[in-house]
Amino acid sequence: EDQVTQSPEALRLQEGESSSLNCSYTVSGLRGLFWYRQDPGKGPEFLFTLYSAGEEKEKERLKATLTKKESFLHITAPKPEDSATYLCAVQGSNYQLIWGAGTKLIIKP
Amino acid sequence: NAGVTQTPKFQVLKTGQSMTLQCAQDMNHNSMYWYRQDPGMGLRLIYYSASEGTTDKGEVPNGYNVSRLNKREFSLRLESAAPSQTSVYFCASSPGTGIEQYFGPGTRLTVT
Numbered sequence: 352e353d354q355v356t357q358s359p360e361a362l363r364l365q366e367g368e369s370s371s372l373n374c375s376y377t378v379s380g381l382r383g384l385f386w387y388r389q390d391p392g393k394g395p396e397f398l399f400t401l402y403s404a405g406e407e408k409e410k411e412r413l414k415a416t417l418t419k420k421e422s423f424l425h426i427t428a429p430k431p432e433d434s435a436t437y438l439c440a441v442q443g444s445n446y447q448l449i450w451g452a453g454t455k456l457i458i459k460p
Numbered sequence: 461n462a463g464v465t466q467t468p469k470f471q472v473l474k475t476g477q478s479m480t481l482q483c484a485q486d487m488n489h490n491s492m493y494w495y496r497q498d499p500g501m502g503l504r505l506i507y508y509s510a511s512e513g514t515t516d517k518g519e520v521p522n523g524y525n526v527s528r529l530n531k532r533e534f535s536l537r538l539e540s541a542a543p544s545q546t547s548v549y550f551c552a553s554s555p556g557t558g559i560e561q562y563f564g565p566g567t568r569l570t571v572t
Contacts, residue, residue, distance in 0.1 A: 355502065382558055394464075394550050394563030395503075438503070446510075446557040447518060450502030 353378045353443050357451035364458050367428050372454045374439030375421040384422050385448065386415050387438040395438055429458045462486055464564035466551050472570045473541045481536040481567050483551030491554045492534035493518075493561060494526060496547040503550065509534055510557055541571045 358373045376384070383402050387395035399408040401417040408415045412433060414425040424437055436455045440448040467482045485492065494506040505518030507526040515526050523545060525537045534553075538545060548568050552561040 385560060392566075394552075394565050397560045397562065400560055440503070442558060447505055447508070448503075448561070450504070452500055452502050 353441070353449045355439055355441055355449050355451040357437075357439050357454050359454060360452070361455040362457070364426075364429055364456070366430060366458055366460050369425070369427045369429070371426070372424040372437055372456070373421060374424070374451055376439075376441045376449075377420075378441045378443040378449065380444035382442040382444070382446065384417055385440045385442070386422070386424055387440070389436045389438055389453070398437075426456070429456075431458045431460050434458045464551055464553055464562055466549075466564040466567050468567060469565065470568050472572065473538075474572055475542060477541050478537070478539050479541065480538075481549055481551075481569075482533070483535065483564060484533045485551075485553040485562075486532065487553060487555075487562065488531070489553035489562075490531070490556050491561075492528065493552040493554075494524075494534070494536045495550045495552065496520065496545075497550060497566075498547050506536065506549075541569075543571045545569065546571045 355376045386398040389395045399415040404419045406417050412427050416423050434457050436453040438453045439451045464485045490511045493508040495503040497503050504520045509515045509528040512531045527535045548566050550566050551564045554561040
């Protein structure tokens with residue numbers, strides 16, 4: 352059964368304190384892994400797509416990496432405006448996205 | 461360029477009432493999706509439309525129907541609302557399957 356697990360459920364950091372969020376997955380025939388950001392009361396906002404193990408993508412303070420079993424979203428020197436829930440989703444052979452429950456990130460000034 | 465728009469933003473229904481959630485996109489995307497989001501759970505796909513004229517069931521289709529009215533519009537209908545359908549509903553679109561999806565602001569539905 353296709354499955355996505357994100358950890359931790361919540362993460363509190365001080366401004367400038369770097370850390371990583373984890374997305375572990377089991378899927379038959381990975382076609383892509385997606386990272387999204389969701390602010391309270393809003394829809395998810397697309398961040399990255401990763402297609403194969405070893406691939407990396409960067410955007411400002413965020414860097415996403417992919418292995419055959421998991422993906423990491425590394426946050427370097429975060430700012431309060433990086434506070435949000437970060438969602439991970441995988442696409443398998445049936446093209447449908449399977450979503451994780453998300454990691455709520457809180458950055459304290 | 462408004463992206464994906466949804467109406468209404470909030471709705472309260474009584475058990476057994478019906479309603480239609482509207483979604484429109486102005487990005488000329490082929491594929492459109494309806495999801496529900498519940499606390500502590502990932503987004504779950506209700507129905508999707510890979511292209512104009514086609515619709516398919518997702519993970520949780522029971523109690524819902526959809527209509528792909530044209531390339532821009534994709535509506536979700538609850539025929540007889542139940543408290544278990546209390547949720548936040550998101551519409552999304554993408555240029556095609558296998559490509560990133562773009563989401564609307566959501567509809568917060570409460571069924572009493």
